[in-house]
Structures are given as structure tokens and as C-alpha cells.
Amino acid sequence: MTDAQPVSRKEFDRYMVPNYSPPDVIPVRGAGSRVWDQSGREYIDLAGGIAVSCLGHCHPRLVAALRNQSEQLWHVSNVMTNEPALRLAHKLCDATFAERVYFCNSGAEANEAALKLARRYCSDRFGPQKCEIVAFDNAFHGRTLFTVAVGGQPKYTDGFGPLPAGIVHIPFNDVAALEAAVSENTCAVVLEPIQGEGGVLPADPGFVLAARQICDSQGALLVFDEVQTGMGRTGDLYAYMGLDVVPDILSTAKGLGGGFPVGAMLTTERIARSFGVGTHGSTYGGNPLACSVAEAVIDTVADDRLLEGVRFRSERLRDGLEALAARYGLIREVRGRGLLMGCVLIDEWRGRARDFLRAGLEEGVMVLAAGPDVVRLAPSLIIPEGDLEEGLARFAKVMEKLAASAP
Ligand code: PLP
Numbered sequence: 001m002t003d004a005q006p007v008s009r010k011e012f013d014r015y016m017v018p019n020y021s022p023p024d025v026i027p028v029r030g031a032g033s034r035v036w037d038q039s040g041r042e043y044i045d046l047a048g049g050i051a052v053s054c055l056g057h058c059h060p061r062l063v064a065a066l067r068n069q070s071e072q073l074w075h076v077s078n079v080m081t082n083e084p085a086l087r088l089a090h091k092l093c094d095a096t097f098a099e100r101v102y103f104c105n106s107g108a109e110a111n112e113a114a115l116k117l118a119r120r121y122c123s124d125r126f127g128p129q130k131c132e133i134v135a136f137d138n139a140f141h142g143r144t145l146f147t148v149a150v151g152g153q154p155k156y157t158d159g160f161g162p163l164p165a166g167i168v169h170i171p172f173n174d175v176a177a178l179e180a181a182v183s184e185n186t187c188a189v190v191l192e193p194i195q196g197e198g199g200v201l202p203a204d205p206g207f208v209l210a211a212r213q214i215c216d217s218q219g220a221l222l223v224f225d226e227v228q229t230g231m232g233r234t235g236d237l238y239a240y241m242g243l244d245v246v247p248d249i250l251s252t253a254k255g256l257g258g259g260f261p262v263g264a265m266l267t268t269e270r271i272a273r274s275f276g277v278g279t280h281g282s283t284y285g286g287n288p289l290a291c292s293v294a295e296a297v298i299d300t301v302a303d304d305r306l307l308e309g310v311r312f313r314s315e316r317l318r319d320g321l322e323a324l325a326a327r328y329g330l331i332r333e334v335r336g337r338g339l340l341m342g343c344v345l346i347d348e349w350r351g352r353a354r355d356f357l358r359a360g361l362e363e364g365v366m367v368l369a370a371g372p373d374v375v376r377l378a379p380s381l382i383i384p385e386g387d388l389e390e391g392l393a394r395f396a397k398v399m400e401k402l403a404a405s406a407p
Pocket residue numbers: 105106107108109111140141142143192196197225226227228253254
């Protein structure tokens with residue numbers, strides 16, 4: 001293989017572990033909410049790299065931050081701290097409930113840290129019996145063994161046992177089930193404010209409030225997984241801010257780096273104390289390149305005008321999708337908040353969300369699936385109105401085509 005030799009999708013099957021099945025299209029360039037493939041064909045990006053590219057592709061402020069830092073310092077390990085990490089931690093604490101921050105590289109790692117901290121804190125304070133984790137059917141928290149075990153989807157745990165013990169799953173949005181499941185031995189309740197991979201299913205505000213009260217009454221910690229909902233995605237900087245419930249621990253990744261890998265766990269000073277020197281860590285966590293990009297992301301997104309723009313675009317997106325639902329009859333419900341929207345397919349189309357992805361690429365629009373029955377959209381928070389309209393027009397062609405080929 002030389003650099004001059006062209007690469008194609010064939011190399012995927014020949015050289016990659018087959019845990020993905022990408023389409024033939026290989027993106028090579030992105031700018032704002034548009035992406036181009038190897039042949040120069042252009043796509044409107046309504047997928048946002050799975051709710052990651054919150055400021056679109058190659059945002060000049062993020063490019064400048066990365067370029068500047070790349071000429072200063074790339075890595076020093078956690079034996080040392082560094083300026084971008086300290087500035088980012090300070091900004092995250094200023095902008096949220098948090099008093100302490102732990103940096104890592106992904107959502108799964110942020111959740112792994114959250115779950116370990118919850119167990120350690122309860123073990124320190126109340127003894128090792130207070131270790132049970134209450135989680136929800138269809139939840140998704142990442143792919144490490146602990147996080148797949150806490151996520152409630154057997155397809156991600158089958159064949160990987162034995163799994164970590166002490167985890168129970170109950171139906172989402174079911175207050176009675178939560179009351180019954182949480183006991184004096186519960187150390188944490190872990191929830192996504194909107195179940196993302198599970199089908200873009202929002203938590204009921206009353207359910208989230210009840211979760212806070214139940215945790216308080218049993219001395220359990222409330223952990224919010226905001227890996228997908230964080231960094232402006234729902235129209236608030238973090239979704240908890242729109243729910244009027246403050247968690248004890250929050251995990252954030254995806255949009256935090258706007259496309260550069262970085263994750264963080266946020267918590268209070270009292271809880272953070274249970275992670276003493278050496279109890280947890282990561283070689284790359286708090287890497288200066290990642291933290292300088294994330295700093296530029298939070299400087300841009302934690303802005304009332306930008307967040308107002310998310311709410312405005314959200315209404316336009318919802319209206320557009322509801323019109324498509326009415327016109328083509330393939331969508332039963334449009335749900336979600338901010339710029340995280342799910343189109344729930346009608347019963348006859350159950351299991352066929354990926355057909356919309358494939359047809360989308362043919363029509364020049366990138367969309368996502370959230371499980372087998374929901375088409376998900378998570379565009380850039382600053383997608384230009386013209387691109388949003390064009391994306392919806394292309395998505396309408398997808399619907400027209402699929403409706404004509406009714407199953
Ligand atoms: N938690 C939630 C809610 C997610 O949506 C995801 C990824 O989709 C993760 C955790 C895992 O994040 P990562 O893939 O960065 O490990």
C-alpha cells in the first residue's frame with residue numbers, strides 16, 4: 001500500500017474487524033453542514049456524526065484552537081497537568097452544577113468513571129453492600145463491559161458474560177417500578193434525559209423529578225448520562241437544565257469535542273473526594289489537544305443566542321418532519337427535543353430504519369437510525385437555515401421513494 005494508491009470500501013472488508021457495516025460512500029471533506037465523498041458528490045449532514053459535530057464540520061474557531069495547540073504541546077500524560085485541561089475544567093464548573101471534573105476520551109469512559117465513582121462513594125460512606133445500580137430497559141451507556149451491562153440492551157451483552165453484577169433494569173418512565181427497585185442498597189440510578197440509541201425517547205419531567213426524590217430518600221446518587229443530550233443538543237447547555245433537576249454525577253462526551261475525541265465526568269466536591277490519588281485514570285484523559293478544542297466548543301455553545309437558535313431550528317425541523325409524516329404516512333410520531341429528533345416508523349415499517357439511511361445517501365442527505373424502528377436526526381446546532389430546508393427537501397424525496405416501494 002502506498003499513499004498514492006486509491007482506497008475503497010473493499011479495504012474495509014479486507015482489513016477491518018467486521019463490527020460495522022458502512023455504506024460504499026466514503027466521506028473525505030466537510031464544511032459546515034455539508035460533506036463531500038471521494039467522487040466529489042455532496043451531502044447535507046443531518047446526522048452530525050451521531051450527535052457529535054455540534055458546530056458542523058471544520059468550524060473555524062475549532063480549527064484555530066486545534067492548530068494553535070498543535071504547535072504548542074500535544075501530550076504530557078497525567079503525571080503533569082496542562083493549561084487547556086485546567087481552563088476547560090474551570091469553564092465546565094462555571095457553566096454547570098459541577099465543582100469537580102474528570103477527563104477521559106469517550107462517552108463510555110465518562111460513564112465508566114461515573115459508575116465506578118458512585119460505587120466507591122457509597123462503599124466509602126455506607127459500606128460495600130450499597131452497590132446496586134438501577135438502570136433502564138433500552139438504555140445505552142457505551143461499549144465497555146460495565147457500560148454494556150448497565151445499558152439495557154441484550155444485543156450488546158450477549159456472549160460477553162460473565163457481566164459485572166449488581167445491576168437491575170426496569171421500564172423507562174415508570175415511577176412505580178423505580179420506587180420498587182430503589183432500596184437502601186442502591187448506590188445509583190443512571191438515566192439518559194432522552195434515551196438516544198434506544199429510540200430518541202424523552203424522559204418525562206415528572207419521572208426525572210421522582211427519580212431525584214427517590215434517590216434522595218434512599219441515599220442513592222442520581223447519574224445523568226448526557227453523552228448525547230449534552231453541549232446544547234436539546235436547546236439547553238445540558239438537558240438537566242431544562243428539567244429543573246440537578247444530578248449528582250453527569251457524563252458528557254460527543255458534542256463536547258465537536259468531533260475531537262474527549263469525554264468528561266462532572267460531579268460535586270463531596271462525591272469527587274472518593275476518587276483519591278491513583279483510584280482511577282486515563283493516559284489520554286485531559287489531553288491538551290482535546291481540551292483546547294473542547295474549550296473552543298464550550299466558549300461557542302454556552303451562549304444564549306446560540307441556544308435560542310437551537311430552539312428555533314428545532315421547531316422548524318419538527319414542523320418539517322411532521323409535514324412529511326402527514327404527507328407520506330411512514331412516520332407514526334416525531335419526538336425528541338432541540339436538535340435531537342426521532343421519527344418513529346409505522347408498524348408496517350418496523351425494523352427498517354436503516355433503509356432510510358441508505359435511501360438518504362442516494363438522495364444526498366445523511367440521517368441516522370436509533371434502533372430498528374426510529375430514524376434519527378441530529379444536525380449541527382448552527383446548521384444554516386438554507387441547509388436545513390434543503391436537507392428536509394432531500395429527506396422528502398427519500399420518503400417519496402420509499403413510500404412508492406411500500407413493503
Ligand atoms: N451514552 C450515550 C447516551 C450515548 O449515546 C453513547 C454513544 O452513542 C455513549 C454513552 C457512548 O459514547 P462513546 O461511543 O463515545 O463511548
